[in-house]
Amino acid sequence: MQPAQAEVTWPAVDEGDALHRAPWRALCPRRVLELRDPTVHTLRSLPSGTAVALVTDGPLNRVRLRRRARRSGVHIDRHLIVVPTTTAPLVVLDDTEDAVRHFWGAVATAPPGLTWASAPAGVALWLGRRVPWRWTGILAPGCVLVGSRR
Numbered sequence: 001m002q003p004a005q006a007e008v009t010w011p012a013v014d015e016g017d018a019l020h021r022a023p024w025r026a027l028c029p030r031r032v033l034e035l036r037d038p039t040v041h042t043l044r045s046l047p048s049g050t051a052v053a054l055v056t057d058g059p060l061n062r063v064r065l066r067r068r069a070r071r072s073g074v075h076i077d078r079h080l081i082v083v084p085t086t087t088a089p090l091v092v093l094d095d096t097e098d099a100v101r102h103f104w105g106a107v108a109t110a111p112p113g114l115t116w117a118s119a120p121a122g123v124a125l126w127l128g129r130r131v132p133w134r135w136t137g138i139l140a141p142g143c144v145l146v147g148s149r150r
Contacts, residue, residue: 024080024092028053028146036086037065043072046149054145057085062143073150082142092144095137103136104128 025032029051035042036055046052052074056065062079069076079095091107093099108128110121128136137143 022086023089024082024086024144025053027078027080027092028144032146037061038068040068040072043068043074043149048149050149052147052149054147055086056143057087057141059139059141062138062140062145065143065145069145069147074145074147075150076145076147078146079137080144080146081137081140082144084141086142086144089142095134097133100133100136 022034025034032051032053033046034053034055038054043052043054054065054069054074056062066076068074081093081095081100082089083091083093091103093103104125108125110125111117
């Protein structure tokens with residue numbers, strides 16, 4: 001049984017609807033190789049200097065993806081948090097203290113009116129504003145690591 005191949009796309013930022021499908025691509029180099037959940041073997045096979053965007057969805061996947069990047073010689077320049085997922089992004093922010101604190105303080109909000117989602121959203125907002133800022137990047141479903149192969 002062969003290992004699953006990573007999904008590979010290489011559109012330029014201004015070509016087709018790449019930005020519409022993945023607005024976080026505007027924060028990447030013009031030509032970037034997008035790899036969704038790549039294997040270490042796939043990353044090691046890339047030529048040196050290749051710009052890559054390592055993409056994953058699911059809480060706690062950031063740690064796994066960072067470990068793969070480190071083992072395969074990929075230097076990470078930027079870490080993006082994508083909410084709710086990389087396939088249906090609504091918010092994209094850098095995984096930095098200032099950006100995360102701004103997100104929780106000025107962007108994230110509960111839905112207007114009284115709905116079934118008001119109480120869970122209120123609890124999530126309360127927690128998001130009080131837990132250490134790094135937890136947002138760890139627990140967020142969408143993660144994009146932008147860097148290059150050494």
